[in-house]
Amino acid sequence: xxxxxxxxxxxxxxxxxxxxxxxxxxxxxxxxxxxxxxxxxxxxxxxxxxxxxxxxxxxxxxxxxxxxxxxxxxxxxxxxxxxxxxxxxxxxxxxxxxxxxxxxxxxxxxxxxxxxxxxxxxxxxxxxxxxxxxxxxxxxxxxxxxxxxxxxxxxxxxxxxxxxxxxxxxxxxxxxxxxxxxxxxxxxxxxxxxxxxxxxxxxxxxxxxxxxxxxxxxxxxxxxxxxxxxxxxxxxxxxxxxxxxxxxxxxxxxxxxxxxxxxxxxxxxxxxxxxxxxxxxxxxxxxxxxxxxxxxxxxxxx
Numbered sequence: 001x002x003x004x005x006x007x008x009x010x011x012x013x014x015x016x017x018x019x020x021x022x023x024x025x026x027x028x029x030x031x032x033x034x035x036x037x038x039x040x041x042x043x044x045x046x047x048x049x050x051x052x053x054x055x056x057x058x059x060x061x062x063x064x065x066x067x068x069x070x071x072x073x074x075x076x077x078x079x080x081x082x083x084x085x086x087x088x089x090x091x092x093x094x095x096x097x098x099x100x101x102x103x104x105x106x107x108x109x110x111x112x113x114x115x116x117x118x119x120x121x122x123x124x125x126x127x128x129x130x131x132x133x134x135x136x137x138x139x140x141x142x143x144x145x146x147x148x149x150x151x152x153x154x155x156x157x158x159x160x161x162x163x164x165x166x167x168x169x170x171x172x173x174x175x176x177x178x179x180x181x182x183x184x185x186x187x188x189x190x191x192x193x194x195x196x197x198x199x200x201x202x203x204x205x206x207x208x209x210x211x212x213x214x215x216x217x218x219x220x221x222x223x224x225x226x227x228x229x230x231x232x233x234x235x236x237x238x239x240x241x242x243x244x245x246x247x248x249x250x251x252x253x254x255x256x257x258x259x260x261x262x263x264x265x266x267x268x269x270x271x272x273x274x275x276x277x278x279x280x281x282x283x284x285x286x287x288x289x290x291x292x293x294x295x296x297x298x299x300x301x302x
Contacts, residue, residue: 028152030057037149038113053144063130065156073121074147086142093237133264136239163295170197177251187288195278202268204297209290212259225280
């Protein structure tokens with residue numbers, strides 16, 4: 001009985017990070033470009049981050065949930081009483097979206113901790129809905145003449161409860177057995193020149209689990225990009241980040257260490273679709289992939 005409980009615990013720990021995600025609302029610090037702007041609102045310090053026109057601010061979260069984006073124009077001391085600006089963002093390498101704000105005035109209840117910056121504008125916010133899996137949202141200032149500072153707050157949601165079953169890639173791929181606890185799970189190795197190809201009949205959701213392959217001399221966090229395409233057209237590009245797994249091992253290879261699991265979901269529209277999932281930018285690197293479909297939709301594939 002004790003062995004069974006230990007195995008179940010190890011299996012739970014080996015699941016992708018989003019499965020253990022906190023349910024608490026939290027502020028997110030962007031990566032890449034990050035220039036902190038401390039704003040005092042109703043006598044409370046709040047961390048905002050200046051948005052640049054060329055250097056991208058990147059926010060990474062695990063869904064489902066929604067990302068609340070709060071922006072404030074930065075009024076120089078010599079600036080007028082009103083201004084306009086726009087923000088460009090891109091979710092998972094998809095189409096670029098723009099949010100525009102006009103007639104923005106000074107905030108009556110906010111000041112900068114560094115008074116030499118001038119005055120903050122009234123907060124303008126919008127929300128980005130995100131499904132389950134890992135997400136990367138990229139932000140830039142679309143109006144370089146008007147400085148803008150941003151605050152990012154993620155509010156987790158609940159994933160729909162459903163049963164998933166594994167799904168085999170379309171063309172022969174190299175299977176790789178991983179061990180978590182006392183269970184063996186099959187993944188498929190793919191790379192830049194050998195994409196993972198899958199044929200799916202929609203409407204449905206295709207859940208893609210991936211693990212970067214680590215050699216023993218690799219240390220720290222590894223970023224990698226996976227591109228999803230159909231008929232030569234890019235659907236999405238996912239920027240993923242992983243460290244070495246502490247609980248999952250290879251069944252037949254002691255020279256490699258699998259990364260912790262990352263996940264994204266492809267929303268498959270009606271009809272038959274053939275997707276290629278390719279590792280970008282790393283010709284000497286490989287990834288392990290596992291495909292899952294909702295059990296209720298398996299009949300669509302027969």
